[in-house]
Amino acid sequence: MSSGESAWRIGAAIAAHIAVVVAWHLFVVWGEVPRYVMPTPWDTLQALIDPDYRWWPNIVVTATEIYGGYALAVVTGVLAALLFTWSRMLEAVVMPVLVTFNMIPKVALGPLFIVWFSYGVVPNALIAFSIAFFPIVLTTARGLREVEPDLLDLVRSLRGSRWQIFVKIQLPGALPYIFSGMKVAAILAVAGAIVGEFLGSDKGLGYLMLQVQVTLDTAAMFMAVILISLLGVLLYGLVAVLERLFVVRDARVS
Amino acid sequence: MTEPFIRLRGVRKVYRSRGAEFLAVSEVTFDVEPGELVTMVGPSGCGKSTLLKILAGLHPHDGGEVTIGNATHPFDPARDIGMVFQQALLLKWRRIIENVLLPAEILGLPMKASRERARDLLAMVGLAGFEDKYPYELSGGMQQRTAIARALIHDPKLVLMDEPFGALDALTREKMNLELLRIWQASGKTILFVTHGIAEAVFLGTRTVVLTAGPARMADHVRIDLPYPRTLDMKTSPAFGEYSRRLYRLLGME
Numbered sequence: 001m002s003s004g005e006s007a008w009r010i011g012a013a014i015a016a017h018i019a020v021v022v023a024w025h026l027f028v029v030w031g032e033v034p035r036y037v038m039p040t041p042w043d044t045l046q047a048l049i050d051p052d053y054r055w056w057p058n059i060v061v062t063a064t065e066i067y068g069g070y071a072l073a074v075v076t077g078v079l080a081a082l083l084f085t086w087s088r089m090l091e092a093v094v095m096p097v098l099v100t101f102n103m104i105p106k107v108a109l110g111p112l113f114i115v116w117f118s119y120g121v122v123p124n125a126l127i128a129f130s131i132a133f134f135p136i137v138l139t140t141a142r143g144l145r146e147v148e149p150d151l152l153d154l155v156r157s158l159r160g161s162r163w164q165i166f167v168k169i170q171l172p173g174a175l176p177y178i179f180s181g182m183k184v185a186a187i188l189a190v191a192g193a194i195v196g197e198f199l200g201s202d203k204g205l206g207y208l209m210l211q212v213q214v215t216l217d218t219a220a221m222f223m224a225v226i227l228i229s230l231l232g233v234l235l236y237g238l239v240a241v242l243e244r245l246f247v248v249r250d251a252r253v254s
Numbered sequence: 255m256t257e258p259f260i261r262l263r264g265v266r267k268v269y270r271s272r273g274a275e276f277l278a279v280s281e282v283t284f285d286v287e288p289g290e291l292v293t294m295v296g297p298s299g300c301g302k303s304t305l306l307k308i309l310a311g312l313h314p315h316d317g318g319e320v321t322i323g324n325a326t327h328p329f330d331p332a333r334d335i336g337m338v339f340q341q342a343l344l345l346k347w348r349r350i351i352e353n354v355l356l357p358a359e360i361l362g363l364p365m366k367a368s369r370e371r372a373r374d375l376l377a378m379v380g381l382a383g384f385e386d387k388y389p390y391e392l393s394g395g396m397q398q399r400t401a402i403a404r405a406l407i408h409d410p411k412l413v414l415m416d417e418p419f420g421a422l423d424a425l426t427r428e429k430m431n432l433e434l435l436r437i438w439q440a441s442g443k444t445i446l447f448v449t450h451g452i453a454e455a456v457f458l459g460t461r462t463v464v465l466t467a468g469p470a471r472m473a474d475h476v477r478i479d480l481p482y483p484r485t486l487d488m489k490t491s492p493a494f495g496e497y498s499r500r501l502y503r504l505l506g507m508e
Contacts, residue, residue, distance in 0.1 A: 150339040150416075157310040158408070159332040160360040168359065172347050248347045248388055 039219035044226070047219040053208060055227070061204040063231055065121055065193035069128025070235065073185055076129075077136030078178060085144045085170065098137060106131040106192060110199040124196030124204070131192035132185035136178070143177025144170050179243040186239055190232035257324040258285035259444050260309070260412070264318035267304055278304040281471040282318070284463055288327050288411075291438050291445045292475075293455040295501060296465030302448040305465075306414045309446065310335050322412065329411055333361050336405030336413040336443075340420045342397035344389040350400050351376065351385040357408045368407060375403040378440060380433065395426040399433070406441060415447045419454070428486065431457055435484055452505075456497045457484060464504040473504045 021041050027033065028040045035043060048055060080098075084091035109130060113123040147170055155165050197206025205224045212220040265282040268275050279301035286292050294302050307313040308320060311331045323329025336357070344353045351372050358368035376385060379399040389397055398418060405413050418434075419427045431454060438445055449455050455462045456478055464473040478497055480488055488494050 148341070148343050150341065151343045153307065153310065153312050154337050154339075154343070154357075155360060156312055157335045157337055158357050158360045164360055168356065169345065172345070175347070249390070 036216035036218055039222055043219040044222040047217075047223040050220075053212075053220055053223075055223075058203060058205050058208050058224075059227060059231070061121060062193060062197065062206065062228065065124040065196065065204065066128055066189050066231055067235065068121070069125035069130075069193060070132050070186065070189040072125070072129045073132035073136055073189065074182060077133050077181070077185075078140050080137045081140035081144060084141050085166070091141070095141070098134065102134040102138070107195045107199075110196055113196070114200045119200050119202060121203075124193050124201060127196040128189040128192035132189040135184040135188065136181040139177045139181030139184075140174060143174030146177070147173060176243075176247050179239065179247060182239045183236060183243075186235045187232060189235070190228060194228060257326070259288040259290075259322065259324060259327050259329075260286035260446075261319065261321040265305070265308065265315050265320055266317035267301065267308060267313065268316050277469050279308070279315075279465075279470055282463075282465075283472065284461075284475045286444060286446070286461075288324075289442050289444055290460045291435075291447060291458055292461045292463060293447045293449060293459035294463045294465060295449055295452060295455040296505065297450065297467045299467040299470060300465035301467075301470040302450075302465055303416055304470075306337075306416055306446065306448060309412070310337060310414055327411060333408055334411040336408070336410040338398075338401050338405045338413065338415040338418040340417045342389070342394070342401040344397055344400055344404075346389055349386050349388060350381065350392070353389065353400055354404045354407050356404060361408050363408060371409075372403065372407055375406050376400075378437060379403045393426075394422055395430060398422065398430065402434070402437065406437075406443070411444060413443050413445045415445060417448055417450065420449070427454070432484075432486070434458065435482065439482065452498050452501050453489065455501065456480075456494060457489060462497075462501060464501060466505060476500060476504070 025041050028035075028038050039047075047053065080094075084095060106127060110123075110127055113126050117123040117126065147165075151169060152165065155169065193204075194206040197204040198210065201207045205228050209221050209224045212224075262282050262284055265279060266277075267279040269278050270276070282301075282305060284292075294305065296302055304313065308315045309322065322331070323334075344350075345356070348356075351369070354372040354375060355365070355368055358365065358372075373382075373385060376382060379402055381396060381399055381403070384392065384396065389400070392400065401418070405415075419430045422430060434447075435458060447455075447458055449458075459478050461475055461477050463475045465471070466473045476497065480491075480493060480497075
């Protein structure tokens with residue numbers, strides 16, 4: 001892609017987003033939609049100025065839940081997949097259990113986590129973790145497994161060690177898979193943390209949404225949704241940047 | 255009479271799966287002189303690839319004798335084998351020169367000297383100036399040249415090639431045949447070259463070993479007394495036609 005074309009694409013993307021906001025505004029104004037049903041973009045932005053909502057502490061809480069749960073999922077997910085490649089026994093026994101656990105709608109575990117860990121940041125981060133863990137472990141395990149048998153023969157014909165195969169071929173070969181799992185997990189982790197706050201908590205953007213819902217304060221609800229989305233975008237963007245740094249273009253799994 | 259570099263006597267390999275036995279290779283008896291380019295031709299399932307794996311020390315054989323090396327040409331199974339496969343199997347995340355260096359890294363050879371050698375080899379296979387490209391930037395033929403340079407980086411005495419040009423288009427393949435002959439004569443390596451193309455087998459080989467399938471056994475080996483350097487003109491010569499006919503007959507296709 002030429003730099004001219006990519007500049008054009010970025011411009012088109014920005015213009016499209018502005019168009020959506022304008023359309024939103026016109027819809028509310030021309031359609032005479034009551035403000036408690038849908039605020040205008042301007043109403044929404046004004047909610048951000050109101051100190052009553054305590055945006056900043058709430059953002060910090062939700063961000064801690066999302067990023068904490070996500071970081072835990074990445075570390076444990078990748079480590080678990082690594083263990084599977086080192087022990088086929090372990091994989092044969094544990095992997096089917098993981099696949100079954102993956103079938104559980106993770107948000108259904110929310111009430112249990114609250115029983116086990118009480119209200120607050122920890123159970124919500126754990127819901128985010130439980131939902132983000134599976135795509136990471138499954139894609140990483142798959143990436144580590146996808147090695148050309150002939151390539152293994154080539155290394156073995158030189159009496160290369162298992163460690164050399166792992167470091168030089170398996171792990172770098174799995175990186176694109178790991179990143180693709182991390183991208184999926186980034187979106188899921190946000191949903192996990194918010195559902196946790198809905199189920200039971202006394203802080204966070206999800207909790208705030210429930211608070212203002214009672215008074216039909218949709219402007220604040222809209223703002224909360226936007227901020228939650230931004231936390232997700234930030235995480236996804238960070239993963240995408242890391243992928244760009246570590247994975248050669250052609251090797252990326254789209 | 256020089257002592258053979260490779261001596262095979264009644265080599266036999268049987269695979270067992272689910273109680274059933276499957277004869278992969280049998281009655282393989284031939285010698286390879288140092289510096290020869292021996293081609294092996296036969297249909298799918300005749301055991302060509304299995305034989306290469308036995309020679310590479312990747313599979314044990316079940317019967318017969320396999321001896322590689324002699325007093326004047328000692329053979330170290332850990333570092334005297336280079337392998338080229340039908341797919342180039344380059345590591346997508348490594349630049350071309352780093353791909354060539356892979357066997358040197360595995361063997362723990364001094365990297366500075368190896369890097370020099372990799373540059374020389376890339377020049378020899380016609381890829382000077384492509385050292386810092388990534389595999390996806392190269393055509394199929396160029397990727398296969400890279401794979402050949404990689405097979406030569408550790409200066410092995412024996413190069414095993416398993417249908418290395420099988421995935422290339424017909425014209426590129428002819429070009430690569432000429433290139434291989436040039437590289438072979440420049441490097442003085444002993445090469446075993448598996449193909450299922452009769453013309454390719456005759457054109458390249460000092461000798462052609464004919465293997466048949468069902469049951470997998472060696473039919474015969476034929477010395478190809480065409481002078482080197484070989485040219486594409488020779489393919490239309492009566493002698494070339496005679497050799498081809500003989501191979502077809504041995505394969506039971508006439």
